[in-house]
């Protein structure tokens with residue numbers, strides 16, 4: 001039987017701190033420390049007011065609750081003590097539990113026990129961590145939808161279908177008198193096609209899912225004095241970067257996280273991209289180029305132009321540098337001044353062109369809307385069908401390849417054992433996503449990324 005574990009589940013410094021206990025002795029240990037006040041005894045699932053006594057001394061008047069197994073988060077008996085937030089009280093309560101026989105829970109150990117006791121699968125367990133770490137309401141909503149189990153159930157159904165398909169092929173292999181023609185091949189084909197397409201959609205959603213979870217790299221580029229730092233400050237709502245009219249003031253890359261509605265942007269203001277002999281500025285320009293390369297592939301590029309000036313050679317250098325970006329917006333700044341720029345070259349090179357005044361903070365809402373549309377976070381799937389971590393994305397991509405291969409072989413009339421091999425691989429991969437087949441060290445790794453107390 002697993003030893004009873006305990007941990008502080010809340011961050012230090014709050015008004016309330018929650019000590020969590022899970023294991024066979026949860027109720028016994030809670031009762032040793034907690035005494036209800038008044039007539040109300042400790043009743044399962046009811047938060048009860050009482051005293052917390054350690055070494056004969058009453059040190060708090062907390063609320064406590066006991067959850068009998070198996071209908072608990074971990075599947076084991078569980079208890080919680082909701083103390084006042086004093087770190088001294090919380091530590092004392094925790095040590096008293098250790099003296100009684102509990103041990104300190106490891107990071108993610110409550111959720112690991114939930115997984116081992118079949119309360120949630122690995123996909124849902126990873127959603128728990130996403131929920132704890134969510135930086136935006138959208139990210140939280142996605143993780144919550146994943147916890148709801150739609151996608152886990154979908155994976156289980158896929159596996160069941162593949163297992164039954166395998167069984168039919170194996171019957172042909174084991175009983176060679178049966179003809180492969182007897183199998184419902186077109187039906188199988190359609191099933192494999194549908195699964196492969198669904199997995200392709202999920203794999204393709206990874207960049208979006210990752211952007212939602214970790215934030216999207218967003219680099220601000222442009223020639224010196226176009227207004228990049230002013231734009232950064234305007235988006236952040238406070239003066240983060242130094243703004244002057246001296247070209248080359250921003251010599252290094254300035255990075256800040258910005259929440260725009262449901263979108264988390266990892267904003268980078270860069271040194272102005274221009275040819276320069278100044279060695280310090282050259283380093284800044286190099287860093288700017290690196291940041292641009294990353295944002296071109298995985299994030300968003302905001303290319304800032306000074307609309308009060310005609311397009312210059314430095315501007316054309318910027319256009320050339322960001323041309324192959326996956327998502328780029330041309331920001332035509334200084335809309336409060338007389339427009340001197342011919343926009344044709346910009347509209348030829350950018351799908352999105354936004355006019356605004358960073359200094360006057362006008363037009364920023366249009367930029368925000370454009371960014372939200374570009375990243376596609378407005379239309380999140382209600383069922384949680386967005387892949388947010390690399391482990392899942394890689395496994396699903398292999399599964400998709402196996403199914404693709406099985407489809408091809410089926411079409412080409414391959415022998416059943418070759419097709420069975422691919423389908424078995426796909427079954428195993430799906431099992432690795434949900435944790436039905438997964439190695440101990442992978443499970444260790446996943447839960448080690450959780451915080452203590454979850």
Ligand code: GDP
Nearest residue numbers: 225226227228229230243244245334357358359
């Ligand atoms: P950077 O070198 O691209 O970072 O440019 P800065 O943000 O340092 O701005 C250069 C100059 O342009 C500063 O004097 C800013 O006050 C000015 N500036 C920036 N945005 C605007 C704007 O929208 N309108 C006007 N009129 N001036 C601006």
